[in-house]
Amino acid sequence: MPRLFDAADQEFGSVDVLVNNAGIMRLSAVASTSDADFEAHCAINIGGVFRGMREAANRMNEGGAIISLSSSVVGLYQPAYGVYAATKAAVEVMTHVLAKELGSRDITVNAVAPGPVGTDLFITGKPEGVIESIKETNPFGRLGTPEDIAAAVSLLVGPDGRWISGQTLRANGGIV
Template identity: 65%
Template sequence: MTTSNDKVAIVTGASRGIGAAIAARLARDGFTVVVNYANNAKPAAELVETIEKAGGRAISCQADVGDPQAIKRMFDAAETRYGGVDVLVNNAGIMKLAPVAQTDDATFDETIAINLKGTFNGVREAARRLREGGRIVNFSTSVVGLYQPTYGVYAATKAAVEALTHIVAKELGARKITVNAVAPGPVATDLFLEGKDQATLDRIRQMIPLGRLGEVDDIARVVSMLVGPDGGWINGQVLRVNGGVV
């Protein structure tokens, strides 16, 4: 287990799904965790309570990742309460699928605002404020390399996140800050399962050499490694955590 009792981690989109699993794992690893949420305070508060009952430290913090001032206020709150920030996990994202010809402007703009600009806002603030030796973990998707119909806008935002990751890793290396991306494959979250019937899910499972959908803890374990001592020399990488689907 990582022992990081003096370190602070912000996890965006942490009230449910993969983000909640990451926040819970980092709390078990010893990090003080800032549980970010966009709109629904209740599950974020429940996660904080669960972490505290297990002996960890956490606070919840509302912030729309697409708003740079909200991101700044979240960092301000963490610094005021805990003295600084060491880790940013840019997990918040949305996935609305449609063929490009049927994608309206509102869907395009919202996906860009959350998946790309939201990640940029977090990375920019972290680049200015993380303590030396900090870690940034962005979230991409294995769909970037699969080029499947209906994923056009979603995959495009995540491809941009990967490019940003590679570049910022070089920009922050002198401060011993690592920047990596995790690119999950199909993970059994509400975000992924929404709108998919059983036949579709069975077909997806057949694409995965390991024969199953991912679980949220599969992803949380990789993030734990990247932000812990074992990840100290991993930088500028995209880890495709996907059971072997290509």
């Protein structure tokens, strides 16, 4: 992570925005999740976000913004999503705490929790019938798009989001 910040500093002069968006999702019942899958989820979904947050906390300019991607499944408690949702819940906790730690430097820290989005992360391994039934549970009758999520991130890092910090924005088209 330090090299990434070094490169951004060299190219742009400073780091004003960090979006932690790397993640994996390997679905399985808690009872059948392998140690390797559990550890991979923790390393990427929690460890990667933690390292990005830590580096930003030490190097970001005043007035910056940190956004981490969570997931709307945190509050849905769906079978097979236990480990994935737990790692995303950890992201939300770190977000809320870091917002309080960095507020005095005018750095906002928020999470965006997408619902089902038509990306490889969501679609891979799901039969078409499952994807169609998920679309039907959304009030908009569709999956989200990467552009939907980018718009939520843009709001939070832009001037209209300067008074929003320590929040999780569930960008999910109205699923509960």
